[in-house]
Amino acid sequence: MGAITADRRDVSVEDVAAQVLEMARRHGATAAEVDTSTARGLSVTVRKGEVETVEHHRDKSLSVTVYFGARCGSSSTSDFRADSLDEAVGAACTIARFTAEDPYNGLADAAELARVVPELDLHHPWTLTVDDAIALATRCEQAAFAVDRRIVNSEGASATTYESTDVYANSNGFIGTVRSTRHSLSCAVIAEDEGGMQRDYDYTSSRVPDDLLTPEAVGAAAAGRTVRRLGGRQIKTCQVPVLYEAQAARSLLSHLVSAVSGPSLYRRSSFLLDSLGETLFPAHIHIFEDPLLRRGMGSAPFDAEGVATRRRDLVREGVLARYCLDSYAARKLNLSTTANAGGVHNLTIEPGPDDLAGLLRRMGRGLFVTELIGFGINGVTGDYSRGAAGFWVEDGALAYPVEEITIAGNLRDMYKGLVAVGGDVDARHSTRTGSLLIERMTVAGH
Amino acid sequence: MASHNTQTDTLRHAQDFLLAPAGLSSGDLEVVMNRVLGHNIDYADLYFQYGRQESWSLEEGQVKSGNRHTEQGVGIRAVAGEKTGFAYSDEIMMPALLDAATAARAIARSGNPGSQALTSRTGGGMLHLYEPDDPLASLPDEDKVALLLKVEQEARRMDPRVRQVMASLGGSHETILVMRHDGVLAADIRPLVRLNVSVIVEQDGRREHGSAGGGGRTDYHYFLTEDRALGYAREAVRQALVNLDAVAAPAGTMQVVLGPGWPGILLHEAIGHGLEGDFNRKGTSAFANRLGERIASEACTVVDDGTLPGRRGSLNVDDEGTPVQNTVLIEKGVLKGYMQDRLNARLMGAAPTGNGRRESYAHLPIPRMTNTYMLAGDKDPEEIVASVKKGLYAVNFGGGQVDITSGKFVFSASEAYLIENGRIGRPVKGATLIGNGPDVLTRVTMVGSDLALDTGVGTCGKDGQNVPVGVGQPTLRIDGLTVGGTEE
Numbered sequence: 001m002g003a004i005t006a007d008r009r010d011v012s013v014e015d016v017a018a019q020v021l022e023m024a025r026r027h028g029a030t031a032a033e034v035d036t037s038t039a040r041g042l043s044v045t046v047r048k049g050e051v052e053t054v055e056h057h058r059d060k061s062l063s064v065t066v067y068f069g070a071r072c073g074s075s076s077t078s079d080f081r082a083d084s085l086d087e088a089v090g091a092a093c094t095i096a097r098f099t100a101e102d103p104y105n106g107l108a109d110a111a112e113l114a115r116v117v118p119e120l121d122l123h124h125p126w127t128l129t130v131d132d133a134i135a136l137a138t139r140c141e142q143a144a145f146a147v148d149r150r151i152v153n154s155e156g157a158s159a160t161t162y163e164s165t166d167v168y169a170n171s172n173g174f175i176g177t178v179r180s181t182r183h184s185l186s187c188a189v190i191a192e193d194e195g196g197m198q199r200d201y202d203y204t205s206s207r208v209p210d211d212l213l214t215p216e217a218v219g220a221a222a223a224g225r226t227v228r229r230l231g232g233r234q235i236k237t238c239q240v241p242v243l244y245e246a247q248a249a250r251s252l253l254s255h256l257v258s259a260v261s262g263p264s265l266y267r268r269s270s271f272l273l274d275s276l277g278e279t280l281f282p283a284h285i286h287i288f289e290d291p292l293l294r295r296g297m298g299s300a301p302f303d304a305e306g307v308a309t310r311r312r313d314l315v316r317e318g319v320l321a322r323y324c325l326d327s328y329a330a331r332k333l334n335l336s337t338t339a340n341a342g343g344v345h346n347l348t349i350e351p352g353p354d355d356l357a358g359l360l361r362r363m364g365r366g367l368f369v370t371e372l373i374g375f376g377i378n379g380v381t382g383d384y385s386r387g388a389a390g391f392w393v394e395d396g397a398l399a400y401p402v403e404e405i406t407i408a409g410n411l412r413d414m415y416k417g418l419v420a421v422g423g424d425v426d427a428r429h430s431t432r433t434g435s436l437l438i439e440r441m442t443v444a445g446h
Numbered sequence: 447m448a449s450h451n452t453q454t455d456t457l458r459h460a461q462d463f464l465l466a467p468a469g470l471s472s473g474d475l476e477v478v479m480n481r482v483l484g485h486n487i488d489y490a491d492l493y494f495q496y497g498r499q500e501s502w503s504l505e506e507g508q509v510k511s512g513n514r515h516t517e518q519g520v521g522i523r524a525v526a527g528e529k530t531g532f533a534y535s536d537e538i539m540m541p542a543l544l545d546a547a548t549a550a551r552a553i554a555r556s557g558n559p560g561s562q563a564l565t566s567r568t569g570g571g572m573l574h575l576y577e578p579d580d581p582l583a584s585l586p587d588e589d590k591v592a593l594l595l596k597v598e599q600e601a602r603r604m605d606p607r608v609r610q611v612m613a614s615l616g617g618s619h620e621t622i623l624v625m626r627h628d629g630v631l632a633a634d635i636r637p638l639v640r641l642n643v644s645v646i647v648e649q650d651g652r653r654e655h656g657s658a659g660g661g662g663r664t665d666y667h668y669f670l671t672e673d674r675a676l677g678y679a680r681e682a683v684r685q686a687l688v689n690l691d692a693v694a695a696p697a698g699t700m701q702v703v704l705g706p707g708w709p710g711i712l713l714h715e716a717i718g719h720g721l722e723g724d725f726n727r728k729g730t731s732a733f734a735n736r737l738g739e740r741i742a743s744e745a746c747t748v749v750d751d752g753t754l755p756g757r758r759g760s761l762n763v764d765d766e767g768t769p770v771q772n773t774v775l776i777e778k779g780v781l782k783g784y785m786q787d788r789l790n791a792r793l794m795g796a797a798p799t800g801n802g803r804r805e806s807y808a809h810l811p812i813p814r815m816t817n818t819y820m821l822a823g824d825k826d827p828e829e830i831v832a833s834v835k836k837g838l839y840a841v842n843f844g845g846g847q848v849d850i851t852s853g854k855f856v857f858s859a860s861e862a863y864l865i866e867n868g869r870i871g872r873p874v875k876g877a878t879l880i881g882n883g884p885d886v887l888t889r890v891t892m893v894g895s896d897l898a899l900d901t902g903v904g905t906c907g908k909d910g911q912n913v914p915v916g917v918g919q920p921t922l923r924i925d926g927l928t929v930g931g932t933e934e
């Protein structure tokens with residue numbers, strides 16, 4: 001560790017990034033890229049009317065990748081003092097001496113880099129004091145307790161605000177800064193009756209404080225979700241249609257992205273190998289990325305390599321239109337980058353005409369899944385088996401809560417059997433979907 | 447570095463390493479602690495951490511990437527009743543410490559700032575479960591690369607159907623120093639290594655996956671001894687080949703026999719989390735207020751034991767400076783105890799059990815498991831399988847998850863077989879098993895004599911914090927667990 005400096009004013013993150021690129025050059029690297037992030041935030045939790053935790057967050061991190069021709073190494077640190085940064089660059093260079101040459105290594109092609117960084121309206125700081133946060137969380141939890149006397153306990157309500165500055169720079173001259181904020185209110189409560197306890201939660205999150213739902217709305221929704229689970233029971237093993245509530249449906253899109261992303265493809269460890277141009281979904285399904293959406297939770301003007309993002313289809317009329325690639329995977333697969341270094345941005349499945357009630361009516365009889373637990377997805381074969389909780393649906397309406405069951409199938413069949421997409425889009429997350437109705441799955445119970 | 451370390455040596459090393467470079471003396475820490483303390487503060491601690499991690503990964507026959515990470519900082523916590531104020535800084539220096547102290551203590555707004563002369567003392571009974579030496583320096587970098595290449599070659603040598611081999615080697619070395627308001631100073635120097643191998647095999651257009659690995663609080667030489675590294679490669683290939691023949695798994699409730707070792711993830715999910723102090727103090731666990739009650743069959747005794755030398759889940763002291771211990775959770779079927787950190791122990795009028803853990807200085811400590819396992823019974827494992835007419839024999843698992851409040855838990859089998867008329871039959875595809883925590887151990891009808899611990903790859907996530915843990919168990923028969931296959 002180095003000397004102590006009395007001056008604690010923040011050096012600009014851009015300067016730190018530029019400094020690190022210069023250090024890499026001095027260490028002899030032929031190319032380098034650096035990712036830095038500084039953030040601060042406040043998170044307050046109130047439980048049963050009393051403050052439980054007040055957490056002040058102040059984070060920073062820097063990661064650097066250096067290239068010596070076709071060899072690379074990387075390192076990261078949270079210490080921005082010059083000698084520590086130099087040590088981090090040195091560590092990355094040392095690693096690069098021992099790694100193998102890989103002709104696909106390197107920065108993104110200069111031609112792909114974002115030339116202008118569009119303003120996406122992601123930065124709306126909230127001057128939330130600890131007292132304000134306590135008041136909001138208290139109102140939220142009170143609203144939950146007020147819904148039903150069977151709400152007997154709480155895991156608490158939280159108000160959180162987080163502000164960050166992310167800078168990506170590389171030795172091809174790219175430097176881009178994204179300032180963003182993220183605020184949320186959440187509430188998790190417990191209901192009890194003679195059959196036992198149930199817990200559920202709800203939350204609101206946004207880039208903009210004024211776009212958050214009221215604490216009362218969040219608390220009431222959390223309580224409603226919890227109380228309706230009381231009396232859950234197992235059902236008999238059966239094969240039925242399954243309707244995933246929007247919040248749970250998101251995971252089905254994540255499994256798709258993971259199967260068509262670079263590493264799964266070049267490692268040949270995906271159940272969707274060589275499926276470009278193949279009809280994976282019914283013709284009414286349209287899935288796209290919308291990275292430039294103003295105020296979007298997953299918006300980004302450029303990806304983790306500085307490549308310009310734009311709206312791109314992933315699935316068009318049921319057909320897989322492209323893979324999700326960074327420039328390394330793209331070079332390996334002899335394709336072009338799709339600006340997916342670091343992930344997908346506002347992946348969206350085009351909503352259908354039915355709202356949730358409409359989808360339940362359309363299903364008629366089957367299982368409505370509101371929560372999934374466990375990780376039973378085999379990405380190589382597409383075999384799918386997860387724990388679930390939700391409701392048995394009879395005559396298009398919720399009949400009774402269901403728990404301690406699993407739902408199983410194969411993702412290929414599930415995607416083919418995606419008969420309807422709801423208009424009830426959950427926009428709180430970077431993956432945006434309404435509820436999804438799957439034609440048939442195996443439900444295991446007693 | 448001397449290999450016979452005492453707590454005094456560890457403490458001195460941690461102070462030299464964490465505080466001296468910033469010019470911080472123990473007097474400075476007292477100043478910071480006094481800034482935190484006030485009349486309403488029941489508990490406070492300062493947690494200093496410095497850690498280095500590295501990872502090397504191999505794919506397509508070459509080690510193409512490596513990463514090194516350095517992390518340091520200090521977390522300051524003040525507790526008043528059930529309220530916790532928390533702030534942290536990645537700068538270990540006096541102004542940042544004082545800022546964090548002021549932010550943390552704001553939790554107790556009334557009351558005057560107190561002042562207290564701290565008599566430093568060390569927590570007694572320091573364990574010595576692992577060597578303090580830096581595992582990252584235990585092998586030259588070229589030998590780390592060579593080890594991964596050997597693993598790759600072994601996997602490919604095993605069978606021509608092996609198409610892809612991915613392997614990664616990682617290590618970390620962490621020094622922590624805790625100062626509590628009661629003057630206790632404790633330190634720990636924690637090594638941790640792991641090696642993971644994952645393979646894809648292909649036959650007639652069908653691809654399957656297998657994985658294996660291990661590690662612990664030791665250095666990289668662990669993998670070079672007893673043929674461990676190559677053993678993981680062989681095990682990953684064996685599992686993948688088994689899965690090439692797997693048929694659809696059954697769906698429904700049936701008798702399940704769980705193999706020894708890693709299937710102990712059952713205990714971690716079904717009862718472990720539910721017995722953590724925080725959920726029980728708050729009454730949100732399905733096990734709350736059930737001490738002394740029968741929650742398992744008489745054949746079941748389950749412990750959480752942080753004192754196993756060199757194990758991944760072990761610690762000399764927890765992250766609040768409490769020595770770890772072997773805590774009996776369930777004895778002959780009866781619920782005996784919860785796992786506690788200091789906050790929840792105090793609020794429940796119980797003793798801390800050395801289970802206060804945190805992912806880093808930037809996270810609050812909470813009750814966490816260490817190594818959780820069931821003691822051996824007296825049944826011959828073959829006899830257990832032979833006793834099942836029709837059921838499932840599951841020997842390898844991926845992850846699991848639990849809903850603490852309803853008690854419902856899942857864990858996903860990655861290698862399982864049908865049992866037909868007491869014989870192990872065809873392999874079946876991976877399937878999730880789901881059960882009810884407070885009820886599942888009452889259905890354990892046979893416990894094997896073959897207690898085994900896992901190989902050391904488990905990571906537990908709770909409240910967004912990941913910590914290394916261990917699990918273990920002997921072969922078990924459970925009469926009635928729901929298997930989430932597709933075959934009715």
Ligand SMILES: [Zn+2]
Nearest residue numbers: 714719906907
């Ligand atoms: Zn866990």
